[in-house]
Amino acid sequence: MRNKFAEAIYEIGKKDSKICALVADISPAGSMLDFQKDFPNRFINTGVSEQSMIGIAAGLALRGMRPFCYTIASFSLFRPFEFIRVDLCYQNLPVTVIGMGAGLIYSTLGSTHHSAEDIAIASTLPNMQVIAPCDPSEMKLATTWCAKDSKGPVYMRLGKAGEPDFTQNADNFEFGKIRYLYKGSKIAIITYGITMNLANQIKKYFNDNGLNPSLISNHTIKPLDVNGLTKTLKNYEKIIVLEESIPHGGLSSRLKEIAYDNGIISKLDCYTLRDKFINFYGNHQELLEKHNFSFSYIIKNYK
């Protein structure tokens, strides 16, 4: 998704001279180098200084530009948090902050480089919009929306590399609306971002066992599609929620609120990471297993 994002921003930047790319010295993907080469005055590397990356982006936006700030999620959101809050959210400026490699993708780099809390933290901020596309195609649509249509700040959680496409036969993408990738019955699996791969595996498991679940990309976490989710809660016998995030402050806890408000409290199975820094060095999948967030762990409940 990293390379696809760089391609998307290059293509959009070619047509729109207001698009700026700011990086805090993250090793750039191929097309980001093309952006730097072809639009040198709209490419800014602030060095290893994330606060100034956000502040400079805000200054650009105050003059009508549409900047994208790009680095690893823990450094694009956590480190300059107060700058995002004051410069971007309080002033309500159309700056997109990209959180690369969010969740536990950088598994062996340790908890300093993980960002299980990003969705919850970004969602606390007034005016902030939070989006986590589930595959490269959805990312391109989301990036285009951020570049052209967004009226305020966006935090966009991205994966790293190698994600397959899941959305070939999906509903049209609409910011702030849940998106059916597949319409089945009785069971709905809802997720966002990098976890679509796991969701798709679980869907296939149900298919192999004679069930036909729906698969939903909840790409926009804020503002949440409360109407769409309420309908889903009402229309299905079971809802399975998957998110590579801490247990609170994300989609799971928001869905529980919606369920409670609608008197529907028995249908939700929520799977998240544990509320723990886990010192374990293995690949992404192996680390997720330590969080009880894996295919084998989850399907045990449906045997």
Next chain:
Amino acid sequence: MQNKINNNKDRCLFFRRKILQISQNVPALHIGGAFSSTEIVDLIYNELMSKTSEKKFNDTFIMSKGHSCIMQYVVLNYLGIISDKQIDEYCKPGGILGAHPDYGNPGIEASTGSLGHGMALAVGMHTADKINSEERKIFIVISDGELQEGSTWEALMMAANLNCENLICFLDHNGSQSFGVTREVHPKFYPIKSKLESFGWETFEADGHDQEDIIKKYNSRKTKKPFIIICNTTKGKGVSYMENKPIWHYRSPNEEEYKIAMKELEIQS
């Protein structure tokens, strides 16, 4: 609207008196830092900034030390950009002006108040102006407290990297902070000038209450590096019992203190 005051000293006295009057309606308005920056802010608005029309500036002003925005408000009020009614409703329900400046209010180009934000905003604005071939200067007033924030130094470096030649900074160096005198509280904050020069800024020092000295230094600029004048000032300048007393960072004078302050300013006119 206020009649024009041609004499700069009279104008600064007028602003200090106006701030004192407003102070009687609110418990606190950061009077100390407003009085240390009076000559600087007056000079920028009334002498240095270019205009496109009577009430519209081409250049940009950022009060990065946002807690001193009452000084900015009284100047904008004097210029007819902020109304008397808006000043009367300062920090009152229904009013739009608070103790820190909010983007979108008349004459306010960025929300500040959290220290260490203005410099990066200014660098971003300058970069946009370069991209769009807009010819304008960006004047920014920062505090010595802000110069203790790492974010300010990050942005100072970027200003030099990005050749921000139209970025002009005035450091209100009143040398006083909540825990006392900066030289004692934070000794390694000094020296300032050589630090700034090593970060790629052309740097001068001036008496921050002597506008002729500030102008002299302003006109001494030799390079296209970003430009900063360290303005040595006195916190609470103009009112003897306020000068360099940390308590006057924030609070408003009571009735008795107000009378004494007004009398002292009257003698200076």
